[in-house]
Amino acid sequence: MQTYKNHAHRPLLTAVGYWFVGIALISFWLRWRATGDRLLIGLFALCAAVIVLLMISRRYTTRLQDRIIKLEMRVRTTALLTPDQQRLLGQLHNKQIAALRFASDAELPALLERAVRENLKPDAIKRAVTTWTPDLDRT
DSSP, X not given: OOOTTTOOOOOHHXXXXXXXXXXXXXXXXXXXXXXXXXXXXXXXHHHHHHHHHHHHHHHHHHHHHHHHHHHHXXXXXXXXXXXXXXXXXXXXXXXXXXXXXXXXXXXXXXXXXXXXXXXXXXXXXXXXXXXXXXXXOOO
């Protein structure tokens, strides 16, 4: 069962990628220190490129996921919210909307109004959820 305490998603493959990059950097540094080989500058640049690609791929994945969540919430709230509350949803940032997705249908309208009124941060929104709706389809 998903709750506030265990909802954070940490993709394993991204962590493994960074782990291998760390090993490569240490290996390059040790070899350079032992031999002074200039070829290692090129290998270091290649390693830096891998780091950048890992960061870009994770960033693009999470931004796309945020867009999908925003669309999902618009569809989900069509039947739950009044037109005035729908306009309030439009005032929130993507991260706030993503935090609201954990609220049950019954508590969503009141929590939405509170989030806008008090300008709650995403973490505060998640902490305010009493009946947690899990999101198990994350990337």
